[in-house]
Amino acid sequence: MKTISRRQFLGITTKMTAATAFAGTFAPSATSFFGLGGIAHAATKKITPFTFAILTDAHLYDIKDHKFDAFLEKGVADINSMNPLPDFVLYAGDIGQSGKDSELKKGKAILDKLKVKYRVIPGEHDWYLDMGKSWKGHFGNETWSFDHKGVHFIGMNSILVPDFWTMAGLTPEERMGRMEELECHNCGLWGVGSAQLEWLAKDVKNISRDTPVVILTHSPLWNYYPRWNFQTVDAPEIREILRKFEKVIAIHGHVHQVVYNQIGNISSAGLLSTSWPWPYPPVELPYPHLKMNRVDPGNFEDGLGSHAVNLAADFMGTLNYREFAHLLPENVRRGLKL
Amino acid sequence: MNGKTFGIKAGVIASSVVLALLAATAQAKEPRTPVQAEDEWNALMAAVKKGDDLWHNGKLGTNGLACGNCHPDGSASNPHTWPKFQTNLGKVGTLREMINWCIAVPMQGKPLPLDSDDMIAMEAYATYTHRGVAIAPAKDEQHGAVPVVSGPGYPTAGGH
Ligand SMILES: [Fe+2]
Ligand SMILES: [Fe+2]
Numbered sequence: 001m002k003t004i005s006r007r008q009f010l011g012i013t014t015k016m017t018a019a020t021a022f023a024g025t026f027a028p029s030a031t032s033f034f035g036l037g038g039i040a041h042a043a044t045k046k047i048t049p050f051t052f053a054i055l056t057d058a059h060l061y062d063i064k065d066h067k068f069d070a071f072l073e074k075g076v077a078d079i080n081s082m083n084p085l086p087d088f089v090l091y092a093g094d095i096g097q098s099g100k101d102s103e104l105k106k107g108k109a110i111l112d113k114l115k116v117k118y119r120v121i122p123g124e125h126d127w128y129l130d131m132g133k134s135w136k137g138h139f140g141n142e143t144w145s146f147d148h149k150g151v152h153f154i155g156m157n158s159i160l161v162p163d164f165w166t167m168a169g170l171t172p173e174e175r176m177g178r179m180e181e182l183e184c185h186n187c188g189l190w191g192v193g194s195a196q197l198e199w200l201a202k203d204v205k206n207i208s209r210d211t212p213v214v215i216l217t218h219s220p221l222w223n224y225y226p227r228w229n230f231q232t233v234d235a236p237e238i239r240e241i242l243r244k245f246e247k248v249i250a251i252h253g254h255v256h257q258v259v260y261n262q263i264g265n266i267s268s269a270g271l272l273s274t275s276w277p278w279p280y281p282p283v284e285l286p287y288p289h290l291k292m293n294r295v296d297p298g299n300f301e302d303g304l305g306s307h308a309v310n311l312a313a314d315f316m317g318t319l320n321y322r323e324f325a326h327l328l329p330e331n332v333r334r335g336l337k338l
Numbered sequence: 339m340n341g342k343t344f345g346i347k348a349g350v351i352a353s354s355v356v357l358a359l360l361a362a363t364a365q366a367k368e369p370r371t372p373v374q375a376e377d378e379w380n381a382l383m384a385a386v387k388k389g390d391d392l393w394h395n396g397k398l399g400t401n402g403l404a405c406g407n408c409h410p411d412g413s414a415s416n417p418h419t420w421p422k423f424q425t426n427l428g429k430v431g432t433l434r435e436m437i438n439w440c441i442a443v444p445m446q447g448k449p450l451p452l453d454s455d456d457m458i459a460m461e462a463y464a465t466y467t468h469r470g471v472a473i474a475p476a477k478d479e480q481h482g483a484v485p486v487v488s489g490p491g492y493p494t495a496g497g498h
């Protein structure tokens with residue numbers, strides 16, 4: 001495997017996807033079995049097993065020596081301590097709290113301490129002060145894909161809401177302030193929008209159906225709790241575009257909690273933040289045995305953590321929550337089967 | 339006697355209690371008019387609104403955090419379970435004491451006087467977001483407020 005520099009890695013675009021289009025033979029059906037999280041499918045095309053790590057939702061404030069700085073540092077140190085190191089790190093959005101350039105800059109400086117390359121998508125907290133201008137300056141394109149050891153990785157910006165600010169005459173600060181509230185009463189539902197849907201359709205057009213796919217978005221690609229934007233409004237269209245694949249692993253930030261779902265060929269998992277955990281919304285969980293325990297408000301590290309995902313040769317994935325404290329029930333601690 | 343009486347200052351409360359007692363012995367109390375009822379409801383809603391603002395604007399803390407960061411829609415404040423023994427308080431305490439604990443510890447702020455208007459507003463917001471939830475002393479649960487599936491800007495999203 002040729003190694004790539006961080007710069008090359010960050011510059012990878014859809015062009016590379018053609019490389020996987022010719023490999024692999026057609027097999028009629030994937031084997032499947034009951035995993036911890038329900039039905040986790042294997043894929044027929046064999047990949048070179050590898051591990052990648054994930055961090056998300058640092059919510060850094062423009063305040064010196066804020067406790068959340070230390071938690072992101074801790075996540076970075078944890079990943080740097082992995083032996084062997086993961087192949088790369090994905091970051092699932094909400095680096096900053098109020099979209100300020102100073103917050104994003106601070107976040108980038110901490111993430112740059114990672115010993116391996118990393119790739120980032122935006123969250124709503126990164127975006128709505130200047131509509132992504134600073135974020136793009138620091139992290140590049142918000143929509144991307146690349147191939148790694150036989151797996152096709154996709155990252156998308158899922159936090160785009162229809163304009164609620166122009167008519168209301170809101171300043172950028174007011175717009176950001178509204179979006180900062182999880183339960184914002186008039187921000188509306190967000191999604192990826194038609195341009196990214198088109199991009200996605202093109203991106204996967206020439207990729208064979210037996211290619212393993214991992215997709216990273218800030219919000220879940222299923223309808224969990226719209227009130228808190230625990231949803232992506234065009235998730236049904238995304239799932240339709242990805243339906244041809246034998247198996248897709250979807251990973252999302254934003255929920256600050258352990259949550260799992262499985263819809264058709266897509267298994268989906270939520271992540272721990274490095275800032276604060278969120279309570280479960282008042283709806284039934286699709287896999288109620290896969291959740292974290294109640295948090296001790298006196299332990300600021302409770303419910304926080306980093307993550308490692310191991311992908312086996314048959315694309316069976318295991319998501320390990322690397323919690324900072326000791327909160328996870330035994331079944332979740334063993335890892336979620338993706 | 340209506341609940342509003344208790345919203346005013348101590349001296350006034352004392353005299354109005356006396357007046358109310360006199361009135362009760364002298365004659366049957368007039369039924370509450372719809373206009374009065376609406377005024378009282380609006381007064382409560384004003385307190386809820388104030389509580390909503392305090393819950394979200396971060397002014398109670400010093401590190402930028404607001405209650406809403408960790409308790410969206412008032413969730414996991416579980417007002418229907420108080421008073422109860424709470425480990426961090428180390429005793430059987432009240433919702434208001436726990437609100438103060440969260441101001442002081444995760445938000446590094448200054449606790450509110452327990453009987454202040456701001457504290458009453460915080461409590462009003464917490465209980466209003468849990469309206470209709472059954473009182474359940476010390477119940478071990480993390481309640482997620484009253485589910486909101488639709489509202490301005492929040493139509494029920496497309497199916498699974
Ligand atoms: Fe977040
Ligand atoms: Fe978010």
